[in-house]
Amino acid sequence: MNGQTILVTGAAGFIGSHSAEALIDLGYKVVGVDNFCDFYDRSWKEMNLKSVGPGIDVEEIDITDGAAIDRLVGKAKPVAILHLAAMAGVRPSIEQPAYYARVNVEGTTHLLQAAVKHKVKKFLFASSSSVYGNMSKVPFQEEDAGYEPVSPYAATKRAGELLCYTFWHLYKMPTFCLRFFTVYGPRQRPDLAIHKFTRLITRGEPVPFFGDGTTSRDYTFVEDTVSGIMKALEHCDRYRVYNLGGSDPVTLKDLVEELQRAIGKTAILDKRPSQPGDVERTFADLTRASSEIGYKPSVSLAEGLKRFVEWFKQYGHLYKLPGEQSAEKPTVA
Incomplete structure (x- = not known):
């Protein structure tokens, strides 16, 4: 090899x-x-x-x-x-x-x-x-x-x-x-929900919250x-x-609550209608992946978010999306 x-x-x-x-x-x-x-x-x-x-x-x-x-x-x-x-x-x-x-x-x-x-x-x-x-x-x-x-x-x-x-x-x-x-963790793209929400909650800015919070995703570290x-x-x-996948779906409402705990700050929600193209849920059956290739996820959402927030505190504030103010460039992560 x-x-x-x-x-x-x-x-x-x-x-x-x-x-x-x-x-x-x-x-x-x-x-x-x-x-x-x-x-x-x-x-x-x-x-x-x-x-x-x-x-x-x-x-x-x-x-x-x-x-x-x-x-x-x-x-x-x-x-x-x-x-x-x-x-x-x-x-x-x-x-x-x-x-x-x-x-x-x-x-x-x-x-x-x-x-x-x-x-x-x-x-x-x-x-x-x-x-x-x-x-x-x-x-x-x-x-x-x-x-x-x-x-x-x-x-x-x-x-x-x-x-x-x-x-x-x-x-x-x-x-x-x-x-x-729905993969997340250190280096996650800044446009994806967990990174974007973390950035906005940390800055005290409104978090776009689509639908009624009952849509769910199978988050995977x-x-x-x-x-x-x-x-x-x-x-x-x-x-x-x-x-x-993680085979443990979490609603949007519960994700935001878990993120608030990891960050130690309350989110300001900007409630909006559901978005076209978004699915209502994802939920992976891992029977085949487990039995045939030995795949078994081990990182819980709480642990994964904790690790992501630790990374974000070091590097995430450097990121600039169009229309945002931070203009520093990243160095290493």
Whole structure:
């Protein structure tokens, strides 16, 4: 295993940088791909990479550039590809559906083509719990039928899974699709709820609170998600879909209450109507992931939020979103 190369797309991102760290700790050489898009400040992605430390070589490439992806895979000769790069976010995908389709579907196709051409042995695709849509049956099981994604983002992730199956059918390249369930923790994207809420509560600013607080999410600490990714890499030997969640859904109301405890400050709620594209709940059935690859999340929400808030107190105040006042740049996290 030592010295083998893994190609990680989206390596400068939240899950990507944590995954790269874990792979390096396991003795792999990591070649990263990231286009450093302006979805959020580039300096944060650069900080993520500094946190990874030595052992990662990152190429600035857009995954929609098929020729560049082909050249890189041919040059790096990875034994596996961990494909995390994507345009993320439900609400932005409603505003830019064609762009999301281009990056998430076309980009994934380029990577699958290059993987087959250059005889990559394993392919791991980052999917999402959003593919389940508003299914009434819970918890969500991988074999559930009738997915009806309710956002362009969710539809692109389901399309990616179908493409992965097609390439498995045609070329028998072992491929696992990993459905992530609301991942959070240090380095989380600043637009996501836990990071955004923490920033606003800390500053004493109103927190946008959509709906009546009864929507629920299956929050998963990043350490648990990365553990699942590593186990998937070890066991990847066919086409298979796995839920990587916490299997313990929490309502929006309860999340805010737990965050208030972790921060030690009361939130000012700005109550708003429910948002189009948001699902009512996510809830991972982990029976398959547990029995087949040994996945078992261990970090509770209370413990995970405590760790996130500790990180935020050191680094989160440096982040600047459009329209916000803080203009300091991050240094390391």
